[in-house]
Amino acid sequence: MSVLEIRDLHVTVGEGDDAKEILRGVDLTVRSGETHAIMGPNGSGKSTLAYSIAGHPKYTITGGTVTLDGEDVLAMTVDERARAGLFLAMQYPVEVPGVSVSNFLRTAATAIKGEAPKLRTWVKDVKTEMAGLEMDPAFAERNVNEGFSGGEKKRHEILQMRLLKPKVAILDETDSGLDVDALRIVSEGVNRTREEGDVGVLLITHYTRILKYIKPDFVHVFVAGRVVDEGGPELAAKLEDEGYAAYVKDSNEQASAEKAASEVVTA
Amino acid sequence: MAASSLPSQPSPPTGTTDLTTQPSTLASELFAPGVGAQAGPPTTPAEGTGTAGQATPGAHSHGGPAPTGSPAERFTSTDPDAFGVPTGREETWRFTPMKRVGLLLNGAASDAHLTWTSDLPEGVELTSVEAGDPLLKGLPEPADRLAALTRQRSGGAAVVRVPQEAQLDRPVVLGLAGTGGDDVVWGQLVIEVGAFAKATVVLDHTGLARYSGGVSVLVGDSAQVTLVSVQDWAPGALHGGQYDAVVGRDATFKQVVVTLGGDLVRLVSNVQYTGPGGTAELFGVYFADETQHQEHRLWVDHAVPNCRSNVLYKGALQGEEARTVWIGDVRIRPTATGTETYELNRNLVLTDGARADSVPNLEIETGEIVGAGHASATGRFDDEQLFYLCSRGIDAETARRLVVRGFFADVVQHIGIDALQDRLMRTIETRLGALPGLEEQEVPA
Numbered sequence A: 001m002s003v004l005e006i007r008d009l010h011v012t013v014g015e016g017d018d019a020k021e022i023l024r025g026v027d028l029t030v031r032s033g034e035t036h037a038i039m040g041p042n043g044s045g046k047s048t049l050a051y052s053i054a055g056h057p058k059y060t061i062t063g064g065t066v067t068l069d070g071e072d073v074l075a076m077t078v079d080e081r082a083r084a085g086l087f088l089a090m091q092y093p094v095e096v097p098g099v100s101v102s103n104f105l106r107t108a109a110t111a112i113k114g115e116a117p118k119l120r121t122w123v124k125d126v127k128t129e130m131a132g133l134e135m136d137p138a139f140a141e142r143n144v145n146e147g148f149s150g151g152e153k154k155r156h157e158i159l160q161m162r163l164l165k166p167k168v169a170i171l172d173e174t175d176s177g178l179d180v181d182a183l184r185i186v187s188e189g190v191n192r193t194r195e196e197g198d199v200g201v202l203l204i205t206h207y208t209r210i211l212k213y214i215k216p217d218f219v220h221v222f223v224a225g226r227v228v229d230e231g232g233p234e235l236a237a238k239l240e241d242e243g244y245a246a247y248v249k250d251s252n253e254q255a256s257a258e259k260a261a262s263e264v265v266t267a
Numbered sequence B: 001m002a003a004s005s006l007p008s009q010p011s012p013p014t015g016t017t018d019l020t021t022q023p024s025t026l027a028s029e030l031f032a033p034g035v036g037a038q039a040g041p042p043t044t045p046a047e048g049t050g051t052a053g054q055a056t057p058g059a060h061s062h063g064g065p066a067p068t069g070s071p072a073e074r075f076t077s078t079d080p081d082a083f084g085v086p087t088g089r090e091e092t093w094r095f096t097p098m099k100r101v102g103l104l105l106n107g108a109a110s111d112a113h114l115t116w117t118s119d120l121p122e123g124v125e126l127t128s129v130e131a132g133d134p135l136l137k138g139l140p141e142p143a144d145r146l147a148a149l150t151r152q153r154s155g156g157a158a159v160v161r162v163p164q165e166a167q168l169d170r171p172v173v174l175g176l177a178g179t180g181g182d183d184v185v186w187g188q189l190v191i192e193v194g195a196f197a198k199a200t201v202v203l204d205h206t207g208l209a210r211y212s213g214g215v216s217v218l219v220g221d222s223a224q225v226t227l228v229s230v231q232d233w234a235p236g237a238l239h240g241g242q243y244d245a246v247v248g249r250d251a252t253f254k255q256v257v258v259t260l261g262g263d264l265v266r267l268v269s270n271v272q273y274t275g276p277g278g279t280a281e282l283f284g285v286y287f288a289d290e291t292q293h294q295e296h297r298l299w300v301d302h303a304v305p306n307c308r309s310n311v312l313y314k315g316a317l318q319g320e321e322a323r324t325v326w327i328g329d330v331r332i333r334p335t336a337t338g339t340e341t342y343e344l345n346r347n348l349v350l351t352d353g354a355r356a357d358s359v360p361n362l363e364i365e366t367g368e369i370v371g372a373g374h375a376s377a378t379g380r381f382d383d384e385q386l387f388y389l390c391s392r393g394i395d396a397e398t399a400r401r402l403v404v405r406g407f408f409a410d411v412v413q414h415i416g417i418d419a420l421q422d423r424l425m426r427t428i429e430t431r432l433g434a435l436p437g438l439e440e441q442e443v444p445a
């Protein structure tokens, strides 16, 4: 049983005067066995949240806490976070020239497990998981993400999640760029992980179509750097029909109200 | 609190030039937009890195190949005195440490030799010709004084002959080992590959020597030739050389230069085409530490129509005084319509104080080409790559080694000889320090 707790998280990008606040007080709790969907419009800060939890150096945490089973995630290095059980399937996976997928996967598994996995079972596991995601075995010989199509990159992310078995997996727009078949295959991969173990899943998306395959227990609406509404799967249905317009309008009104208030204070 | 566990913060890459008039097959090698400051540029720019951007101004106009006028002809001669004695101020010598190269330039004629070992597949002939042989008269001429001295003093040449239509079942391997004397070894090698033949020739330089060696590769029509030149010299070795490839009609020439050892290595690689449809691919990797100067100069002369050239050189530098130079000259003459050319040089600066010069230079004299581009970048680690690896639990040190290893493997894998690739990657890994936990990296088939 694991729990990822995000409390009042504030994050900026950029340096000095150019610093811009993207996350403005995020609260979220993800327990193992739960699937949370975070839905929000483009630019609302969803990837910022994902990257901040994973420890990308581009983002500066200016306030709040993130803990995994009580441990301070923000004090950990990027690799320590992964070894503690966090996994981020990236929206834009990075190409690493000259590093083969098989070498990469095995090095990562060795780091996560603390010892090199036994070669024979490992080879079998990789084969099985690749087959499950309908990936050609030839991908093992290719360089990490190099020349992969958008959909192939996403399958490769889910392959890593399957093999590394995290406690909490954050999937950042894993559905974008997938055709219908690939969406089904990738979703089944996620669902296998959910069925097999006590994983907590944070599914970031701005379309509802992946939610036809992966049923969320909770839906959070994310606008302008914070969670503005929460509910069950029915909230996704509502977003499907009505979009984010109402939330965005509210958020704009709130932002201008806040701005007006601060002007009053400084006046 | 900064959520940073990676050392360097993104900042603009130092020394980046980029010209692509047509989408290129190597575009993925470029620093992709949106990937932040790729190639992990330094927090503070490494001193003096990246002197790119010295291409002719006209060559930088984007949006369609624009002819850049008629540059001066490159001077060549078989007479050393026609070049004068270099001072170090000449364009050809201005990057070279004159004291060290002086040990070659001022070396006397000698009988000193490298120790040769050879593995010759059936049908391949290794012979020699005397000075004055007509074969030598027909070779491309020396382009600097050292090359001219070499041609003069080598007193003939060793000749590797691959007959027409031969399909070699394994590479020709010539082991050239230095035995440590102070005398300069002067050598000339001619590799002659007949029409429609397919051959790979490996020159494996090891040991301690002061060596100046010319290599001329005559690629017959429709032949496919790979030349691999490994500079795995012992510390203290000096190596200068002019490599010329004469590429026949519809022929393919691939050269892979791997420079790891020696104090000074200065190789000048030239390509010319004798008929349309030729392809030349020039690959190189180099790894300089603090005692080393590694200089690779390229000159691809497109004078006939419908030929291609593709250049990819990658280097890493580690240590205070490490020094590398890459000069990539490509000329597309008015007659060379339908040319397609691309060149890329990337340098990875691993420690402060190292210096990589990178000068791509594209002269385009006809607008009727398929594509022409070049790019050059010098910087630190790619933060995005490191983040990706670390986010999978891999510690920063191992991630860094994986990235550097991958940086080299990207080029080394073009050799196409597994045993040699493995040996070179092991040498590189040893110099990077052992990779923990990466034993038995068998690949799941």
Ligand SMILES: Nc1ncnc2c1ncn2[C@@H]1O[C@H](COP(=O)(O)OP(=O)(O)OP(=O)(O)O)[C@@H](O)[C@H]1O
Pocket (backbone or CB within 6 Å): A013, A014, A020, A022, A040, A041, A042, A043, A044, A045, A046, A047, A048, A049, A091, A173, A206
């Ligand atoms: N380096 C930066 N400097 C300034 N603004 C930035 C920087 N990086 C990101 N941003 C801004 O931060 C905001 C949030 O970006 P983020 O990628 O987190 O959004 P997102 O919700 O994931 O959007 P999408 O749905 O398009 O993936 C955007 O407005 C983006 O332009």
Ligand SMILES: [Mg+2]
Pocket (backbone or CB within 6 Å): A046, A047, A048, A091, A172, A173
């Ligand atoms: Mg995003």
